[in-house]
Amino acid sequence: MPPTETIQRPSNVSDALARGRLGVPSVIFFVLSAAAPLTVVAGVVTTGYAVTGVTGMPLAFLVVGAVLALFSVGYVAMARRVENAGAFYAYVSRGLGRPAGVGAAWVALLAYNALQIGLYGAIGAAASPVLHRLFGADPAWWVVALAAWALVAVLGLLRVDVNGRVLAVLLVAELVVILVFDLGQLGNPAGGSVSFTALTADSLLVPGAGALLVLAATGFVGFESAVVFSEESRDPKRTVPLATYLSVAIIAGLYALSSWTLTVATGPDQIATQAGEQSVELIFNLAAAQLGETAVTVGQALFMTSVLAAMISFHNTTARYAFALGRERVLPAAFGKTSPRTGSPRTGSLAQSLLGLLVILLYTVNGWDPVLQLFYYAGAGGGFGVLLLIATTSIAVMAYFARTRVEESLWRRAVAPGLAAVALVAIITVAVDNFAILLGVSPDSALRWAVPAAYPVAALIGVLWALVLRGSRPDVYARIGLGAESAALLAAPGPAGEPAPARAEARR
Template sequence: MLPVKSGPDLVAGALAADRLGAPSVVYFVLSAAAPLTVVAGVVTTAYAVTGITGLPIAFLVVGVVLAVFAVGYVAMARHMANAGAFYTYISRGLGRPAGIAAAWVALIAYNALQVGLYGAFGTAATPLLERWLGLTPPWWLVALVAWALVAVLGLMRVDVNGRLLAVLLTAEVAVILLFDFADLAHPAASGFSMETLSPGGLFAPGVGALLVIATLGFVGFESSVVFSEESREPRRTVPLATYSAVAIIAAVYALSSWAMTVATGPANIVAVANRDQADTIFKLAGAHLGDAVVDIARVLFVTSLFAAMISFHNTTARYFFALGRERVLPAVFGRTRARSGAPKAGSIAQSVFGLAVILVYAALGLDPLVQLFFYGGSFGGFGVLLLIFVTSVAVIVFFVREPGGETLARRVIAPVPAALALAVMVWLAVTNFAALLNVPESDPLTWILPGVYGVAAVIGVIWAFILRTGQPAVYSLVGMGAKAATAQDGI
């Protein structure tokens, strides 16, 4: 294979370094988590689907598990700064075939999460346009506008994206906290209750689905490592951003889900969530704060979706880049724009896929909210949960072979219980997949969607063996990041 030549605006093998500080990485992570989207949609869905009121304590429990997982996760980040994250860690811990299988799963999961947001954006923005302009465009036309903006931003400097996310996320979290305090200041007739914060709320039939839904609310926290190559002082920035993100997400979600039950009364939250669905928080706020504040919040709900699109687009593009740089994908994916340092081919590929999905859903008349956003989010979130679990095992195996000066707590004491807890979460996700999608147990989607990841993993392993046989030099550098790009210049 000939070395990749740099064109006038392309540089192979390197992302722009020293662009992001810890706050910027936190903004990317929290934007992927989409706090207002989760509070408005995921929280109410959890109450409605499971009928269990222990969601606030579930968020805290899941936050603790993920914080413990993060101990080994960020310890591994100190040994390898690589935009491939899960792919890299699993390659280095469990072997190259497992790593390439994980890469295929990651690309599918993050693409599903990103494009699924277009369905929610089009659905949420259309009523606002109708109210303000008297126009009722189809959801897909609104989604295409968002798609074009994300496509352009994906090719710009990563710190420009970070500054935009900072503005959007700050406003988003501010309105969530305002709503929460209004709910707490106006308890239901049954009185101020902390019942839903009791650990006893987790001991109920169907709690598996509740824990899985709570786990999906955290999806995005793991992306801090994806930006390690572009971070200033990554050994400090990545751990700080990861722990901060997990703590903020757990606190905000637990507070918001609890505040709702205070405003409605714990005994009424399930009925209210079934009746009002994603409108629950807005109707509660309207009663306490007035219509003007609610209108602002609805706009921020739309910008929350937009911010999540930007974050997942950047994450997905960097996975393409990491695989292209190591020639696991065609070398064109391992190139960046000289002017911005953005992964050009990966960003364009993600945009092309998003455009295709929007057009197909529009042509077939499929439901953008349920069949694109809800199914896409659940499917993508499940894939990320699988990757987190496998990575937790990879961390343990890696540090058994290469302690690297890390403490016993970082190598064993934290990673082992985290892996066990995550194994339980994966099992709960598989056995409660019908509840996760809110479909009957007999629905084919309950086995088709999880099966996609199994097929992708098998294809990834087969591709790894093909590389090992046909391109051993490429295979030997899987998981090596920038070192692979340097070594392959002569291949």
């Protein structure tokens, strides 16, 4: 019998996250917190109206929600077969090959780090009105950012269910305030009657609608992270699909409702002007007139905690991507270690915290604008990166089911992900064409191309690294995308000493 091929296996501490700690509600809290509902309603929605002048934002959210629901059909079908905290990275690896998977991993790390770290630029602006109103204090933005950074860093090292409970409290309060604000706006319509103009097709089918769809898509970023927590979920085959579908439905419905009620309160013909003049303060100024100053104080406080909750959620997501890559040795092995006490991805969390601290210090020393040059640029860029990942994963899902020929309906394995891929590529094309508008820069600005171009560069570096691993460390290359089972599956011989199915697949 030929000698059995073996691969050095990581310790028990390093090759698995803590299992069974998250149910459907906890995963939804992580997902919706990453979506940051109040931040989107107060910031993205008003920015969309101001920048484009198009009143069809409610329909834009519903259209994007429908596209992402189509994407989710194939996404969760694959999640039932591929359980991996690396999500996009694992799915692209299994569908389009390991080099493409590592390229997707590099894109994911860049995008999620941008989203998480960019929020440090927003927390100071979000906290300033609350701290001034309650305590008469006006601390520098970096003081608030460092306080938030410390809290997120500590929570990132604790049990994932502790983070889930913190997010639950913050998110429920946030959703209640949004709905109260919506009711206040519906109860005080401009001109004395409720207008449905923003819900008609004519409101969206106008020039500038493409940019509006891209902005709407950024509001959903985070919905895909349910799969990232699959290894820590109770009954992931049930938890992940439910959390994903419910999250898309809740986000689409809530954002469509809130963006519509804003047009009701201001009048459809005035929403662009008022959003341009008042920006983030529009929703709070309307609340002050309709509900009183107490409602404004509560709303501003929850706007601050909305940003904080998104930080916590993206920190956990990014740390788990780093863990998935470290476990398979695509990143250094240290990233694949979890805390023996809490089961959290320790090294990935610490590395992410260190990067956040360095960025805060860099912006502080250079006096750069934290809101525009950190939060807005990083948020727009990170959202675009996630769109690229979603579109690529749609294609990977179809390729995976075509190659493996597992039992799955035609709708789930080809039709739904195919339709989603076409729609997502169209949105990405519009995004590239309108990136100057998205960033609020002139068409000849270097940022107009530098931000979207960062992702193909990152993907190319990832592909080249995978090819290096294939030539120099074939044992590592063979484990790419296999998750917690990679070492055991690759080491196990098949009948009569033949390679196990997983090892045979790995050689392709």
